[in-house]
Structures are given as structure tokens and as C-alpha cells.
Amino acid sequence: MNAIRLGVSFSVAKTELIHRRTPSQRNSPKCLSPVQIKGELFRPCHCLPWLGYWFTPALGSSTHFSHRLVLAQGAFAVIRHFSPPGAGLAPYLCHRLATSLLTPFLLYGGDLFTPSAGSMTRLNTFWHKVQRWTTNCCSATPTGSLAVEFCLPLIPLLMTQRQRLASLRVVCSPPEVNPATVRLHTSLPSLSAHWAHRSSRTLTSGLRSVYLPLH
Numbered sequence: 001m002n003a004i005r006l007g008v009s010f011s012v013a014k015t016e017l018i019h020r021r022t023p024s025q026r027n028s029p030k031c032l033s034p035v036q037i038k039g040e041l042f043r044p045c046h047c048l049p050w051l052g053y054w055f056t057p058a059l060g061s062s063t064h065f066s067h068r069l070v071l072a073q074g075a076f077a078v079i080r081h082f083s084p085p086g087a088g089l090a091p092y093l094c095h096r097l098a099t100s101l102l103t104p105f106l107l108y109g110g111d112l113f114t115p116s117a118g119s120m121t122r123l124n125t126f127w128h129k130v131q132r133w134t135t136n137c138c139s140a141t142p143t144g145s146l147a148v149e150f151c152l153p154l155i156p157l158l159m160t161q162r163q164r165l166a167s168l169r170v171v172c173s174p175p176e177v178n179p180a181t182v183r184l185h186t187s188l189p190s191l192s193a194h195w196a197h198r199s200s201r202t203l204t205s206g207l208r209s210v211y212l213p214l215h
Contacts, residue, residue, distance in 0.1 A: 031044065053112065069119075072126065
């Protein structure tokens with residue numbers, strides 16, 4: 001009835017339910033109450049996929065990056081046959097495959113989630129295998145040397161870069177376009193006259209929206 005009063009409709013075929021728990025609620029009993037939509041009951045899920053993101057009631061990142069790692073491992077199992085040890089593709093082509101195919105699998109979701117210590121260890125262990133395949137080095141090669149020979153930063157550095165770029169996109173997006181930007185403080189410099197303070201808008205005077213970084 002509340003949805004009808006608010007003019008909200010639901011697609012039953014696409015509806016799933018998850019109860020989000022804040023850190024202060026983790027020691028309290030879990031809510032197992034379902035909701036009813038158009039005569040059908042929807043019970044809460046333990047994890048929920050949405051646009052490639054995996055959500056849990058506690059909003060942890062382990063489930064999400066476990067799925068991302070499985071996808072990356074599957075893709076790596078396919079492309080590694082193109083370049084067996086001592087033969088196959090040239091190293092620069094292997095490097096191109098690793099950067100264009102495998103890193104998107106591993107880093108997807110890094111703009112929202114931060115990998116736990118255990119997840120980061122598993123991601124790095126897999127990344128070392130990719131480095132050895134790309135450089136055609138033996139398994140005894142020190143991982144520090146692999147990072148240099150591979151010419152690509154380690155996963156923690158790539159994850160930090162992805163999170164910073166995501167923050168810049170939010171900061172530099174017009175509030176009329178990005179709902180997340182609207183939640184930022186009005187002291188942030190912006191071209192929107194109805195949103196930012198006049199003292200903040202003076203910092204962007206003379207700029208057009210097409211010149212706003214990452215817009």
C-alpha cells in the first residue's frame with residue numbers, strides 16, 4: 001500500500017530482497033522478515049548481485065572480490081594457452097592481454113568496495129601468476145622483480161588509483177547529472193549557481209562545463 005501511495009511500481013521477476021546491517025547492528029539478531037509484492041513473498045538473501053556488484057547484509061567486500069577473482073581466473077585459463085612457456089605470443093602482446101582483459105575483472109567494483117586483507121592477498125597471488133606468464137619467468141623468480149619486469153603496478157596501487165578516479169568523477173560531475181554529487185557539501189567549487197555558494201563559484205569563474213575535469 002505504501003508503494004501504491006508513493007506511485008512506485010516493482011517488476012516481480014527482477015525483485016530480490018536483502019536487509020542491510022550497519023556495524024552497530026551486527027551483534028543483534030538478523031532480520032528474516034520477508035516482504036510481499038503483488039501477492040508474492042520475497043525472503044532476504046545472503047548476497048545479492050546487481051550490475052556486477054555483490055552486496056551482503058554487512059556490505060563486506062569479500063564476496064564481491066571472490067566472484068571477480070573467479071572470473072579473472074577463468075579468463076586467464078583461456079588466454080594462457082595462447083602463449084605456453086618458451087613459445088606463443090610476444091611478451092608485449094601478453095602484457096596487452098593482461099592489462100585490457102584481466103585487470104578490468106579484478107578491479108571492477110574497486111570504486112565502491114575496498115578489498116579486505118585476505119581478498120587482497122588472493123588477488124595478488126593470482127596477479128603474480130599473470131606476471132610470470134607475461135614475462136615468461138620461472139616460478140622461483142622473486143615477486144619484486146616481477147613487478148618491475150611486468151611494467152604494471154601491483155593490485156593495491158591499481159585499486160587506489162581506481163578509487164581516486166571514482167572520487168574525481170563524483171567531485172567534477174554536475175549536480176544535475178550525478179545524484180552522488182548533490183550530497184557533497186555546498187562549499188565544493190561548482191559551476192551550478194543554484195547549488196554552490198557564491199564564494200565557491202568564483203573559483204570556477206571563466207570555465208565552461210566542457211573544461212571541467214573528467215566531465
